[in-house]
Amino acid sequence: MAVLNEKMIENTSLNRKDILWMKIIKQRQLLVLCVPFMIFVLIFNYFPIWGWIMAFQKFVPGKGIFGSEFVGLANFKEAFTDANFINAIRNTLLTSVLKISTSFVSAILLALMLNEVRARLFKRIVQTISYLPYFISWVVAVSIVYMALSPSSGIVNEMLVAMGIIKSPIAFLGEGKYFYGVVAFSNVWKNVGWNAIIYLAAMTGIDPEIYESAIMDGAGRIRRILSVTLPSIMPTIKLMLILNLGNLMNVGFEQVYLLSNPSNIDASRTIDVYIYTYALRSGRLSYGTAIGIFNSTVAITLINICNYISKKIDGYGIF
Amino acid sequence: MEKKRSHDMLSKIGYRRMTAEDLFLDLFIYISLLSLCVITLYPFINTIAYSFNDAIDSVSGGIYLWPREFTLRNYEKILVGNKAISQALFISISRTITGGVLGVFATLCVAYVLSRRDFVFRKVFTPFLVFTMYFSGGLIPTFILMRDLHLINTFWVYILPTMVGAYNIMFMRSYIEGIPDSFTEAAKIDGASEYRILFTIIFPLSLPVVATITLFVAVHQWNAWFDTMIYNGMNPKLSTLQYELQKLLTSALSIAATDTDATLASGDSQKAAVTPMSIRTAMTVISVTPILFVYPFLQKYFIKGLTLGGVKG
Known part of the structure; x- marks a missing residue:
């Protein structure tokens, strides 16, 4: 009896293997289409994780990962006594929270306003214009921001002085205390139109009958926005909030790096910027990798927490 | 269609009862949206005005919507007289075309295979790919x-x-999944190869999403500068337009508090001079122009695509 059972199991497992192989042979053309590209993903997205070993070494480029000396957790210990790294965590979190909250509120506001516009052509023109900055590089965007904020000829300073809000022009990029504001504002300027798309899409899905019955009940337009439109897009808002919170540790290297300079570095030194300007450029590769691992670990944890929360709320997660 | 009509009806009802609240709200919305347009466009127009203005004259500022002393010299200096920048422009165009073609080809192939529900490794390859969206090995290991x-x-x-x-890939996959099987069934019965199905049936049917992905990939390639800086920063032959612009920007920013442009200009001879600022503005205009002409035409496709993605969560 026992022998028979074993044989049966063996047979079925053999069959299953056969079926798999038959499928593979039958779908060989599909495999030709995607396996080469999967190898690219493996190399360029997964191989770098192998390099994490560096964080536990005193890595010397000439010796490679196999030849370098192991130092345990020394690099991680150093990070938490490094005042600049602590400063970088603080800057990352501050910039991120400010950026997320401003871009969030501005995108929802813009979508609500566009949704109220009845002149189709006007709406289209406004939308087309509002997407433009999304497609330009941060180099161009920062170049433009720099011109607008220039103390000598920038429009922002000229207007603020003309309106009597400030007495003399401010060097917005020359001082740390204005830095977070500049990052948040330039981010809104660049992305608000693009970010509004998703909310506008959610609004087109609202059943017009709800509006009609709201009118019957005597609700004015502001009432309708607050009691119909806003609650209807709540699921989208929630989803976007969760996605954004998952990205809390990822402030966007390009923007911050391009806006940073020696005179505002105490505010502009985010973790990414610190890894590049300090670790990579001065050759402290192991230390930089350790900081990077810290950042990735926190980010992955945050994403998982957010995913868990979103599953609890809506029944489905981000992934 | 039904929805649209009733929405129109709704707006008619709305107009009939134009209250003070409606008027106030409309006024507020139109003024806000107009100011958004001004805030978005003004910096571009201002940059264009500076790029066409005489460099020495620009130093005194006060240029808003159009140039005060019109000149083409800034562009001439970049496009004719400057070997480094024309080389960078060539590399930027090359990488946009090469990266665009190869990127879209790869995306199409993988997206098609992953859209097939019967694909044997679908449940392995999909998470393998999605994981890379949330996670990276970091700058230094890369x-x-x-x-x-x-x-x-x-x-x-x-x-x-x-x-x-x-x-x-995920973006294109969800589009291809929406194509009804009936389009490919006849070809399958005829024994057409997968390659044939992909390139003669799926590809033509996916043109809107292919156009969108082409826009995304090409814009990414055209705008990239960080890879140039860290990998090829020492090699002027492989420099790109965005990196050249970045170098000009950083040198200007590092003396942010003071007025760089003025001090640098006064050292030059007064004739036929260009300043870092005039070069920077002209280069900014050159690097924005191609994008300016492309994205409005693809607008309806990427909005549709994003909307689809949004609904799917």
């Missing part, structure tokens, strides 16, 4: 990898690492 692969100081470091993008 840099070491490029060094070990001998990609540093080559053109291919611009193309290969970003060729297979998970986000674009």
Whole structure:
């Protein structure tokens, strides 16, 4: 009896293997289409994780990962006594929270306003214009921001002085205390139109009958926005909030790096910027990798927490 | 259709009872949206005005919507007289075309295969790809990898690492999944190969999403500068337009508090001079122009695509 059972199991497992192989042979053309590209993903997205070993070494480029000396957790210990790294965590979190909250509120506001516009052509023109900055590089965007904020000829300073809000022009990029504001504002300027798309899409899905019955009940337009439109897009808002919170540790290297300079570095030194300007450029590769691992670990944890929360709320997660 | 009509009806009802609240709200919305347009466009127009203005004259400021002393010299200096920048322009165009073609090809192939529900490794490859959207090995390990692969100081470091993008693949996959099976059934019965089905049936049916992905990939390639800086920063032959612009910007920013442009200009001879600022504005205009002409035409496709993605969560 026992022998028979074993044989049966063996047979079925053999069959299953056969079926798999038959499928593979039958779908060989599909495999030709995607396996080469999967190898690219493996190399360029997964191989770098192998390099994490560096964080536990005193890595010397000439010796490679196999030849370098192991130092345990020394690099991680150093990070938490490094005042600049602590400063970088603080800057990352501050910039991120400010950026997320401003871009969030501005995108929802813009979508609500566009949704109220009845002149189709006007709406289209406004939308087309509002997407433009999304497609330009941060180099161009920062170049433009720099011109607008220039103390000598920038429009922002000229207007603020003309309106009597400030007495003399401010060097917005020359001082740390204005830095977070500049990052948040330039981010809104660049992305608000693009970010509004998703909310506008959610609004087109609202059943017009709800509006009609709201009118019957005597609700004015502001009432309708607050009691119909806003609650209807709540699921989208929630989803976007969760996605954004998952990205809390990822402030966007390009923007911050391009806006940073020696005179505002105490505010502009985010973790990414610190890894590049300090670790990579001065050759402290192991230390930089350790900081990077810290950042990735926190980010992955945050994403998982957010995913868990979103599953609890809506029944489905981000992934 | 039904929805649209009733929405129109609704707006008619709305107009009939134009209250003070409606009027106030409309006024507020139109003024806000107009100011958004002004805030978005003004910096571009101002940059264009400066780029066409005489460099020495620009130093005194006060230029808003159009140039005060019109000149083409800033552009001449970049496009004719400057070998480094014309080389950078050539590399930027090359990487945009090469990266665009290869990137879209890779995206289409992988997206098609992953859209097939019967594909044997679908449940393995999909998470394998999605994981890369949320996670990366980090800057330094990636840099070491490029060094070990001998990609540093080559053109291919611009193309290969970003060729297979998970986000674009997922985007295209959900579109291809929406194509009814009936389109491919006849071909399958005739015994057509997968390649034939992909390139003669799926590809023509996916043109809107292919156009969108082409826009995304090409814009990404055209706008990239960080890879140039870290991998090929020492090699002027492989420099790109955005990196040249970045170098000008950084040198200007590092003396942010003071007025760089004025001090640098006064040292030059007064005739036929250009300043860092005049060069920077002209280069900004050159690097924005191609985008300016392309994206409005693809607008309806990417909005549709994003909307689809949004609904799917």
